[in-house]
Amino acid sequence: MSSWFDERRADKAVDAEQRRKDREFEAQLRREEVREQKKERREEEAQRRRDKAARRQARAARREKTLTPGNVYRRGTLALVTASALASLPAQVMHFVSVSWMLLPLPFALEGAAWVMNAGVAYADERKLPAWVRWLLRVLAMAAAGYAASINYSYGMEKAPAVGYGLAAVTMLGPLFFEVRQWVTTLTFDPAERKRRAEAKARAQHERKRRKDHANVVKLAHQLVSAAPFGTLLFEDAFAAAWEIKYGTRIPGMTPALHGEKLASSKALAEAMDAANGAPVSTRGRLLELLHPAPSPLLSAPGSSQVENQIPPASGKPSSGPQAAPKTGPRTRPVPPRRRKGDTAPYHPLAKVAAADTARKVAAVNGHHH
16 A cells, blocks of 8 residues: 555656646747748748739839830820920910910910810811811811910010020920821721721712712611611611612612613523524523424434334344235224323423523513513
8 A cells, every 4th residue: 555655756746747748838839830930921021022023023014115116206295295385385475464464364275275176186086087177176276376386486586586486486396296196196007997997988988879879769768767666677678678669679779771671681682692693592592492302313213212112013034035915804003102101201400491581581571571
């Protein structure tokens, strides 16, 4: 039986072992925490490096995109235009203010009118407006810029000739640079856009010519479109229907007069060909040849008859003596031929087509065309 001291020592040993295990567990936890913190710092540092590289690449791409010849030209032109406006305004302001303070808004109105008209030219190009609209805006812009240039010239000549010429030039160069920029931008459209513009122009010309040449049909087509529910009838379908109403045919451009002229020309051509060749080469002649062909040696060869011959063949043996006298008494009459199904060859399909075409043309020539 163990004493109390032995049990006490055993309990202390167990407590010491448990404390040691607890310290080892805590140390392991600290090591894992430190390891996780280092890993997170390394990941954060790598992410910062990646973000920095991405920002550097984005700046390089923006710089490359910004420094393209097209962007440099457009932005450089805008910078020159701004400099021109800033250089031309002070002389105008001083000129009008020297006359009266009430004329202070006038120089801003002149410069604004010139630039607004230039912007209108760009808008007209974008919206594909007629050419006369763009030229009208150009004339208005140049008129405003020219008046401002004349004012700057007269004001600068009071100081020195170089000042007058310089102010007039800088006043005119801004709108001119902007107009050249717009002209170059219009010419650099991609081929697809240029093709679409050419197609739109050709379509507009076709519509104008159609309205001019077939005004009555176009008017009726518009009436049919307006009578139908919205969006249910296209104009081309309505135009075809209106053409059929007016002229009785859906073939575009054909009229009863043209149909009659076509039939008369076909008849005259057939008669001319018959007279020139001395043979029936017209449609009627070809039909007769197909219906009643000339005898052919192949068709008249022995054994090629279409009707079964009911007369027995004669004896093939030659007579060795004088022929006997014919017998007296009733004579046996030969059995007439019998037709059977399939004895006669059917007509060729071309003969049927030619017959129908001839019948239709003869009816049309005789006045029975409907």
